[in-house]
Amino acid sequence: MLDHLIANNRAWSERKKSVDHGFFRRLERQQAPKYLWIGCADSRVPANEIVGLDPGELFVHRNVANLAPPQDANYLSVLQFAVDVLKVQHIIVVGHYGCGGVAAAVDGHRRGLVDHWLHPIREVHRTHRDELAAIADDKARLDRLCELNVIHQVHNVASDVFVQDAWARGQTLAVHGWVYSLSNGLVKDLKVTVGNASDFEKLG
Ligand code: CO
Numbered sequence: 001m002l003d004h005l006i007a008n009n010r011a012w013s014e015r016k017k018s019v020d021h022g023f024f025r026r027l028e029r030q031q032a033p034k035y036l037w038i039g040c041a042d043s044r045v046p047a048n049e050i051v052g053l054d055p056g057e058l059f060v061h062r063n064v065a066n067l068a069p070p071q072d073a074n075y076l077s078v079l080q081f082a083v084d085v086l087k088v089q090h091i092i093v094v095g096h097y098g099c100g101g102v103a104a105a106v107d108g109h110r111r112g113l114v115d116h117w118l119h120p121i122r123e124v125h126r127t128h129r130d131e132l133a134a135i136a137d138d139k140a141r142l143d144r145l146c147e148l149n150v151i152h153q154v155h156n157v158a159s160d161v162f163v164q165d166a167w168a169r170g171q172t173l174a175v176h177g178w179v180y181s182l183s184n185g186l187v188k189d190l191k192v193t194v195g196n197a198s199d200f201e202k203l204g
Pocket of ligand 1: 041066102
């Protein structure tokens with residue numbers, strides 16, 4: 001049933017090797033990505049493809065609604081490995097407009113476990129309820145919530161002890177917030193980059 005996927009894989013591997021004979025052998029020895037991508041699990045937001053990076057160039061963590069919850073062992077393990085071992089120079093939290101996870105967090109329907117996972121987004125919604133209530137258009141309001149969620153996740157990452165300790169050691173590391181548009185394939189930089197501990201303090 002998955003023969004077409006195996007066939008695609010064979011063809012992809014051959015294409016890679018035809019352009020660069022040692023490609024896989026080189027990657028087998030080590031990975032040295034400069035970037036950690038924290039994005040949504042949505043199938044329409046394929047991390048490497050969007051930013052034109054090859055295998056080996058982007059360390060990726062994806063979950064529903066691109067969250068960075070301070071008690072999530074999965075995310076924390078990825079973050080620590082990326083910062084302490086790989087020494088990535090950039091962490092990019094990437095949300096996307098039209099995120100089903102963000103919409104589901106605030107639509108009032110009950111779905112089960114995922115309602116707990118999405119709890120941080122309801123907190124973001126509550127924190128910014130006046131700003132959001134002033135946006136009349138439903139889609140525009142949810143899109144703004146997608147942006148605010150990214151900003152809060154950037155704050156979570158920048159305040160994490162792994163990141164704070166890296167800055168204290170003098171390690172080069174910046175945390176960025178982007179939102180991807182499903183309608184045109186473009187990312188927007190939300191200009192909330194935090195590049196050191198004093199940047200973070202200024203956020204208040
Ligand atoms: Co999403």
